[in-house]
Amino acid sequence: MxxxxxxxxxxKLTGVDTDGDEKEFRLSDYNGRYIVLYFYPQDxxxxxxxxxxxxxxYFGHLADTVIVLGVSRDSIEKHKKFQEKYDIDIxxxxxxxxxxxxxxxxxxxxxxxxxxxxxxxxLIDREGIVRYIWKDVKVTGHTEDVLKALMCLxxxxx
Numbered sequence: 001m002x003x004x005x006x007x008x009x010x011x012k013l014t015g016v017d018t019d020g021d022e023k024e025f026r027l028s029d030y031n032g033r034y035i036v037l038y039f040y041p042q043d044x045x046x047x048x049x050x051x052x053x054x055x056x057x058y059f060g061h062l063a064d065t066v067i068v069l070g071v072s073r074d075s076i077e078k079h080k081k082f083q084e085k086y087d088i089d090i091x092x093x094x095x096x097x098x099x100x101x102x103x104x105x106x107x108x109x110x111x112x113x114x115x116x117x118x119x120x121x122x123l124i125d126r127e128g129i130v131r132y133i134w135k136d137v138k139v140t141g142h143t144e145d146v147l148k149a150l151m152c153l154x155x156x157x158x
Contacts, residue, residue: 015093035124043082054143
């Protein structure tokens with residue numbers, strides 16, 4: 001289970017970068033930068049769209065120090081369409097086998113066949129340590145909360 005002040009679990013997933021190109025993403029490739037890792041249920045739904053657009057808008061100008069990675073069970077093709085439709089400028093990663101969802105503990109079993117994604121965000125520092133965790137996120141105001149937490153981390157480094 002992922003915990004605050006512990007090393008974030010590394011993983012490798014295929015996703016769509018900010019240019020709409022398919023590539024492999026490994027969490028450890030972003031050591032030295034802050035990482036906002038968020039899990040969401042599904043592309044192109046009301047709350048998920050607001051969340052993705054907000055992360056894109058709020059963190060796009062910080063791309064040199066912060067990487068935002070959105071993870072869902074959706075396919076690469078669905079991610080590409082979602083990015084294009086809403087001009088989303090953050091990478092979206094595909095986890096169809098739920099391996100990373102399970103690693104980060106963001107699935108809740110509704111019944112034996114159906115698992116619900118718990119909308120969750122992890123803020124990871126430059127050393128790869130999890131500093132903040134938000135579970136069962138309410139989209140309204142969430143991006144601002146993550147940005148405030150990031151500013152606190154940056155202030156503490158000085």
